[in-house]
Amino acid sequence: MIKLIIADDEHITRLGLQSMDWENEGFRLEGAASTGPEALAMVRSLAPDLLVTDIRMPGMDGLTLMQTLKQEYPKIKVVFITAYHQLDYALSAIELGAVGFVLKPTDPDEILEVCRKAKDQIEAEREQAAAETHLRQQLKEYTLTLQGKVLPEADxxxxxxxxxxxxxxxxxxxxxxxxxxxxxxxxxxxxxxxxxxxxxxxxxxxxxxxxxxxxxxxxxxxxxxxxxxxxxxxxxxxxxxxxxxxxxxxxxxxxxxxxxxxxxxxxxxxxxxxx
Structure with a gap:
């Protein structure tokens, strides 16, 4: 399952996001925040794979939040929710590495579509990491063999x-x-x-x-x-x-x-x- 946190200062939007059938899509909703600092603290505590957040929130805007998270959790994926007049923020977010953005008023299908894209990226990175771990183990075994460490005695x-x-x-x-x-x-x-x-x-x-x-x-x-x-x-x-x-x-x-x-x-x- 992909661990998910949502963040939005609008109560109605936040409730709408929480009510979506995340589990059926392969996500596990870990929590919901209403401010930037709260979202940051929640990510640090729960270490999610994906953050769906409003781009403008009290205490810390989405861009600053993403910059901070990328330094501490470089593998986390971020999807932004933004209003039409905030598209310049959204473009900046894409440049920072956001998976995508959804315009308000939010459409559940659009949100799911972008989140599925994030999910595909997360799963691909997990598979690559597993393959690299397996390869490193094989290389370690071959190295030990070549160095003669496997057989310390001649007989x-x-x-x-x-x-x-x-x-x-x-x-x-x-x-x-x-x-x-x-x-x-x-x-x-x-x-x-x-x-x-x-x-x-x-x-x-x-x-x-x-x-x-x-x-x-x-x-x-x-x-x-x-x-x-x-x-x-x-x-x-x-x-x-x-x-x-x-x-x-x-x-x-x-x-x-x-x-x-x-x-x-x-x-x-x-x-x-x-x-």
């Missing part, structure tokens, strides 16, 4: 890779990704990927596939377990894709591999049974 890399391999051995049947392991170990996934390749000579995904295929071979020794069940047991939901991966690695389909192994077992048993 830490081996220890981390050993932990990663052990994780794969115990979680190969799950939906394992380098991202999930990075969350467990609190390192950036790109760093872990490069470290794993450097220490093992093998890509992370290739190691995971190798472990899964080795486990699949063990399961194939049991003729009671169907191939699609084996696929699920080693963490591959698509049995057809499992078959393709298996044949690429061993040159045989899972069923062909099973039959070959069973034939070797039968042949070995027959040889032992001969006198």
């Amino acid at each position: 830490s890399g081996n220890a981390i890779v050993a932990t990663m391999t052990d994780f794969l051995e115990h979680h190969y049947m799950e939906d394992v990704t380098i991202g999930k392991i990075s969350e467990e170990l609190h390192f950036h996934p790109d760093y872990l990927s490069r470290l794993f390749k450097k220490e093992t000579g093998e890509n992370f995904s290739d190691t995971l596939t190798r472990i899964r295929m080795q486990k699949a071979v063990e399961h194939l020794a049991d003729p009671e377990i169907r191939v699609y069940e084996i696929a699920a047991k080693v963490g591959i939901k698509d049995a057809r894709y499992f078959g393709q991966m298996f044949k690429k690695r061993f040159g045989l389909t899972p069923n062909e591999f099973r039959q070959q192994q069973l034939a070797l077992i039968d042949e070995d048993n027959s040889g032992r049974a001969e006198p």
Whole structure:
């Protein structure tokens, strides 16, 4: 929600502004002031995103109020309400960075239109700030990696890779990704990927596939377990894709591999049974 304060020395105008359906437009009305100094104090207390104010009020006019606010709260947006004969003030307000102005007598639709414009600007700035924060965090992580601060000891890399391999051995049947392991170990996934390749000579995904295929071979020794069940047991939901991966690695389909192994077992048993 966009936090909003309104300020106008005319009681009727102020009541009219307060009665508008701000919440339905994505605003939360925090308060209403009747003078410039009161508006300034209210902004300092409530820190709103948007101020809708009369350009001429007792104690402090709107331009002075805006100049003061821009120094203390540079991100605040201001919309002015002004009379026709005060347009020169309104033009000065635009030069100061006001979002816009509405002429008296005020039209609720016109006020909402200008406030929606302010809302769009506020939300765009919030998204940009969030993106910049995320980027700064990424840059910080990369900098730590490049400076070698992530691994203070020479053998830490081996220890981390050993932990990663052990994780794969115990979680190969799950939906394992380098991202999930990075969350467990609190390192950036790109760093872990490069470290794993450097220490093992093998890509992370290739190691995971190798472990899964080795486990699949063990399961194939049991003729009671169907191939699609084996696929699920080693963490591959698509049995057809499992078959393709298996044949690429061993040159045989899972069923062909099973039959070959069973034939070797039968042949070995027959040889032992001969006198």
